[in-house]
Amino acid sequence: MQTSTVFLTLLALCVVSFFVGRHKSRLIGMAGGGLQSLHSLPTHYGYMAALWAGLPALLLFVVWLAVEGSVVRSLVIASLPAEVRAQGVDQLGLYYNQLVGHAVGNIEPASLDATQLAASAVYNEVMNYSRNLKMLLVCLVAIIGGMLAVMRVKPDLRARNHVESIFTWILFSCSFIAVLTTLGIVLSVLFEAIRFFQAISITDFLFGLQWSPQMAIRADQVGASGSFGFVPLLVGTLLISAVAMLIAVPVGLMSAIYLSEYASRRFRSITKPVLEILAGVPTVVYGFFAALTVAPFIRNLGESVGLSVASESALAAGLVMGIMIIPFVMSLSDDIISAVPDTMREASLGMGATMSETIRKVLLPAALPGIVGGILLAVSRAIGETMIVVMAAGLSAKLTINPLEAVTTITVQIVTLLVGDQEFDSPKTLAAFALGLVLFFVTLLLNVIALYVVRKYREQYE
Amino acid sequence: MSKDTFKNTELIQASLKKRYARERRFQFYGMLAVLLGFAFLFILLFDIVSKGTPAFTQKELKIAVHLDPERLGVEATADAEQLQQANYNAVIKASLREMFPEVTSRSEKRRLYRMVSIGAEYHLRDRVVAEPSLIGQTHDLWLLAHSEAAGYLKGQISRDTPEVERKVKDVQMDWLDQLRDDGRTRSVFNTLFFLEGDSREPELAGIRAALQGSFFTLAVTFLLAFPVGVFSAVYLEEFAPRNRITDLIEININNLAAVPSIVFGLLGLAVFINFFELPRSAPLVGGIVLSLMTLPTIIITSRAAIQAVSPSIREAALGVGASKLQTVFHHVLPVAMPGILTGSIIGMAQALGESAPLLMIGMVAFIMDVPGGVTDPSTVLPVQIFLWADSPERGFTEKTSAAIMVLMGFLIVMNALAIYLRRRFEVK
Numbered sequence: 055m056q057t058s059t060v061f062l063t064l065l066a067l068c069v070v071s072f073f074v075g076r077h078k079s080r081l082i083g084m085a086g087g088g089l090q091s092l093h094s095l096p097t098h099y100g101y102m103a104a105l106w107a108g109l110p111a112l113l114l115f116v117v118w119l120a121v122e123g124s125v126v127r128s129l130v131i132a133s134l135p136a137e138v139r140a141q142g143v144d145q146l147g148l149y150y151n152q153l154v155g156h157a158v159g160n161i162e163p164a165s166l167d168a169t170q171l172a173a174s175a176v177y178n179e180v181m182n183y184s185r186n187l188k189m190l191l192v193c194l195v196a197i198i199g200g201m202l203a204v205m206r207v208k209p210d211l212r213a214r215n216h217v218e219s220i221f222t223w224i225l226f227s228c229s230f231i232a233v234l235t236t237l238g239i240v241l242s243v244l245f246e247a248i249r250f251f252q253a254i255s256i257t258d259f260l261f262g263l264q265w266s267p268q269m270a271i272r273a274d275q276v277g278a279s280g281s282f283g284f285v286p287l288l289v290g291t292l293l294i295s296a297v298a299m300l301i302a303v304p305v306g307l308m309s310a311i312y313l314s315e316y317a318s319r320r321f322r323s324i325t326k327p328v329l330e331i332l333a334g335v336p337t338v339v340y341g342f343f344a345a346l347t348v349a350p351f352i353r354n355l356g357e358s359v360g361l362s363v364a365s366e367s368a369l370a371a372g373l374v375m376g377i378m379i380i381p382f383v384m385s386l387s388d389d390i391i392s393a394v395p396d397t398m399r400e401a402s403l404g405m406g407a408t409m410s411e412t413i414r415k416v417l418l419p420a421a422l423p424g425i426v427g428g429i430l431l432a433v434s435r436a437i438g439e440t441m442i443v444v445m446a447a448g449l450s451a452k453l454t455i456n457p458l459e460a461v462t463t464i465t466v467q468i469v470t471l472l473v474g475d476q477e478f479d480s481p482k483t484l485a486a487f488a489l490g491l492v493l494f495f496v497t498l499l500l501n502v503i504a505l506y507v508v509r510k511y512r513e514q515y516e
Numbered sequence: 517m518s519k520d521t522f523k524n525t526e527l528i529q530a531s532l533k534k535r536y537a538r539e540r541r542f543q544f545y546g547m548l549a550v551l552l553g554f555a556f557l558f559i560l561l562f563d564i565v566s567k568g569t570p571a572f573t574q575k576e577l578k579i580a581v582h583l584d585p586e587r588l589g590v591e592a593t594a595d596a597e598q599l600q601q602a603n604y605n606a607v608i609k610a611s612l613r614e615m616f617p618e619v620t621s622r623s624e625k626r627r628l629y630r631m632v633s634i635g636a637e638y639h640l641r642d643r644v645v646a647e648p649s650l651i652g653q654t655h656d657l658w659l660l661a662h663s664e665a666a667g668y669l670k671g672q673i674s675r676d677t678p679e680v681e682r683k684v685k686d687v688q689m690d691w692l693d694q695l696r697d698d699g700r701t702r703s704v705f706n707t708l709f710f711l712e713g714d715s716r717e718p719e720l721a722g723i724r725a726a727l728q729g730s731f732f733t734l735a736v737t738f739l740l741a742f743p744v745g746v747f748s749a750v751y752l753e754e755f756a757p758r759n760r761i762t763d764l765i766e767i768n769i770n771n772l773a774a775v776p777s778i779v780f781g782l783l784g785l786a787v788f789i790n791f792f793e794l795p796r797s798a799p800l801v802g803g804i805v806l807s808l809m810t811l812p813t814i815i816i817t818s819r820a821a822i823q824a825v826s827p828s829i830r831e832a833a834l835g836v837g838a839s840k841l842q843t844v845f846h847h848v849l850p851v852a853m854p855g856i857l858t859g860s861i862i863g864m865a866q867a868l869g870e871s872a873p874l875l876m877i878g879m880v881a882f883i884m885d886v887p888g889g890v891t892d893p894s895t896v897l898p899v900q901i902f903l904w905a906d907s908p909e910r911g912f913t914e915k916t917s918a919a920i921m922v923l924m925g926f927l928i929v930m931n932a933l934a935i936y937l938r939r940r941f942e943v944k
Contacts, residue, residue, distance in 0.1 A: 120792075123793060214839060218839055218840070218841045221841055222751075222755055222841070224747065225747045225748070225750055225751035226751055226755075226756075228743070228744045228745075228747035228748045228751065229747070229748035229751045229752055229756070229765050229769075229815075230765065231744055231748070231808075231811070232748065232765055232768040232769045232772055232811065232812070233764060233765055233768045235768070235772060235783070235808050235811070236768045236771065236772060238783050238787050239775065239779055239780070239783045242782065242783055242786030242787050243779070243782055243783075243786070245786075304549065305549045305552050305553060306549075307549075308545055308546050308548070308549030308550075309546070309549040309550045309553055311546055312543070312546025312547060312549060312550055313550065315546075316543055316546055316547075317550075325550060325554075328554070328557065329550070329553045331557060332553070332556065332557055332560075334865065334869075334927060334931060335560070335869075335924070336868075336869030336870070336871070336898050336923060336924075336927070337869070337870075337871070337872070338869070338871045338898040338899075338901050338902050338905075338920075339560075339564065339869075339920050339923070339924070340560075341902070341905065342564075342901065342905045342916055342917075342920065343560055343563060343564070345905060346567075346905065346913065347563050377560070380553055380556070381553075384553075408535055408536065408538075408539040409539060409542075410538060410539045410541075410542035410543065411535070411539075413542070414542075431774070434776075435774075435776075437776070438776025438777070438778065439776070440776070440777065440778045440872035441871055441872055441898075441902065444875075444902075445902065445905060465778055465872070468778060468782070468876075469778070469875055469876075472782075472785065472875075472876055473875050473876075473880055486782070487786070490778070490779055490782040493778070493779060494775065494776075494779050497774065497775065497776055498771060498774075498775070501771060501774040502771075505770065
């Protein structure tokens with residue numbers, strides 16, 4: 055592949071610059087009366103040369119890759135006859151994609167017209183030119199950069215400081231990627247969501263009680279519009295999360311209390327890692343377990359007592375999600391309970407209270423804010439959990455709070471809307487991004503509140 | 517002693533029994549919660565292992581195959597090309613008919629053919645191409661059984677189920693029983709499961725392509741997330757000035773750690789596929805998305821490891837004239853490395869088990885061929901599990917569980933390695 059060839063060439067040039075720079079500095083140093091006459095170690099001069107060779111060329115390369123597509127596109131389109139260029143943006147895009155497909159070798163020439171064939175030859179030519187030019191320029195910049203650095207090698211050049219300040223910048227850029235990622239997430243979901251809200255009004259989305267995103271293929275079909283009411287999804291998500299919390303909070307909290315206050319050190323050291331295995335099990339495994347074992351079991355159980363249970367009941371998905379969250383609640387509560395100062399424990403026990411009275415009347419009230427924070431974090435996990443609900447919850451949006459019926463969730467809808475073939479501009483696809491936006495902000499809000507509460511709580515006892 | 521005090525003591529004495537009972541009950545609830553957690557784990561693992569174990573064996577049927585040159589359409593002297601094209605399917609069908617001459621009706625014949633896997637044809641072809649002298653002879657050959665027949669031989673389908681509810685009919689069961697009584701069935705280790713890609717036929721489906729895809733994806737993830745994560749941790753711990761930008765970075769890292777994984781999939785779809793036009797379904801994009809997802813884990817654990825390095829090491833290095841950067845890269849990082857590696861391995865284990873964001877970027881395709889590079893369409897092990905779990909065919913249920921066992925095996929090895937590293941270097 056051409057990209058990797060350029061990359062390897064660049065790497066080789068860097069290595070060469072390193073050795074040349076190091077060698078030259080050694081020569082100069084020895085001539086000037088030993089290596090101590092240099093400001094920095096010879097390797098620093100080498101690194102400097104390598105960085106000068108590598109960084110500008112790499113930057114050029116990345117910029118080139120980013121703009122190559124659109125520049126080539128406009129060049130090829132400019133070469134097309136005027137009547138072809140006159141067609142609409144969408145048709146022109148399709149037209150262009152076809153000729154590129156032919157140029158790459160994916161589309162048989164039979165399906166194209168003569169202008170397209172000619173244009174695809176132009177495309178190949180331009181691409182070829184661009185590739186060669188890119189290779190040439192990248193190498194040239196690398197060589198010039200390396201040479202400039204090598205020429206600057208002198209005993210009083212502060213190469214070490216130079217290299218280190220560049221390195222500090224590199225370190226900074228790495229940590230700035232986290233900011234860029236958040237920005238990327240917000241912008242990508244926000245832009246698509248705005249386009250969605252241009253088609254569907256925001257109040258219909260937030261307060262609509264109907265969710266059926268099946269858009270008709272042709273405009274004249276029945277039910278062409280589809281309806282995008284978000285409420286049933288929210289209710290479904292909250293229902294499943296509530297079931298999950300009903301399992302995870304009592305079991306997780308009680309286990310944490312038992313392990314931190316009653317259990318012997320040995321018992322604790324064995325039990326805790328074993329229960330934490332539950333946290334390491336991939337969610338797809340839980341989904342499989344929920345769909346093929348728990349859901350049929352609950353349905354049979356319900357039928358045996360005369361209840362009608364959907365085969366994709368919210369109960370099954372919620373139950374399994376609860377199991378997944380147990381270790382999460384457990385370790386959070388464990389941290390929080392052990393942060394309560396021992397003096398409080400001892401004072402209560404000294405007054406003659408039993409252990410359980412101490413826990414209920416002293417420890418839990420003291421730890422309550424922290425535990426609430428932990429539970430909020432767990433809820434945000436449950437809301438964002440995808441695979442379990444995709445595999446075990448339903449697809450049709452039903453507005454109900456009966457856990458025995460099938461409900462759908464935000465994440466399930468995102469997956470169903472985006473998996474498989476899609477046209478990118480239909481409201482159906484864009485709806486997934488609107489849901490993603492809601493999901494991102496709801497979980498963000500929960501997390502910010504939870505982290506704030508937990509931090510306040512910690513500070514209280516520090 | 518006044519009368520009141522005496523009365524109070526009496527009251528306390530009387531309530532003690534109740535209070536101790538409550539204490540015991542509370543302790544019992546705690547124990548119960550722990551046991552419940554154990555029970556869930558046990559049921560989950562037991563369910564997977566009991567469903568998945570049969571998938572590691574395959575059933576084969578010994579059929580007297582008469583390699584009739586006329587049916588094959590080639591002579592023994594034919595060249596390899598012709599041998600490849602010969603009609604092995606017809607030979608297998610004819611051999612089955614010869615073994616069960618009582619079968620005459622069309623529907624019964626179809627059932628008879630359905631006992632042998634479609635793949636048997638290709639195995640027979642490979643055999644004959646390797647040894648053309650077999651043509652014209654009759655040999656007892658072991659042919660791969662169809663997944664439904666294998667299900668019966670493995671005892672997963674019982675005769676007690678009403679015939680309409682099962683795919684294996686009574687007459688097929690009779691034939692299979694007959695074969696079994698003649699010693700014409702056997703179990704072999706399922707090598708296909710580890711050597712093949714996905715298939716529509718459960719008995720031919722394997723995890724090789726998914727494993728390779730997982731490998732490429734994880735390789736990309738590691739190559740991106742490890743250096744970037746470690747560099748970020750180094751910057752934040754050792755170089756970052758206390759200012760707004762640093763705060764911004766820290767807040768972002770903490771928030772990213774809690775963003776649902778599917779949102780990273782949306783990011784990948786919108787930015788890398790639609791904007792940068794990278795190939796869909798490719799491990800390259802999957803790896804980039806997963807690396808963004810695991811970055812917070814790696815950064816947070818690496819920071820903890822760097823923090824734990826004793827300040828005396830830093831001061832000693834600085835004292836003999838090393839620069840800040842030399843101190844960090846020559847002295848602090850080597851000491852912190854076990855901790856950093858532990859965190860990275862845990863992050864990689866997360867990435868290995870993750871599937872939701874990969875669904876978004878199209879890594880859910882039906883992949884038969886083993887991918888050869890990071891831009892080839894491929895799938896990963898958890899997504900393969902998801903795809904198989906969705907298949908209605910019974911044979912895929914055991915495949916799914918078996919694939920889960922393989923996945924969990926990898927995760928256990930990775931986590932064990934992380935724990936080993938932590939234990940080994942904690943002492944220092």
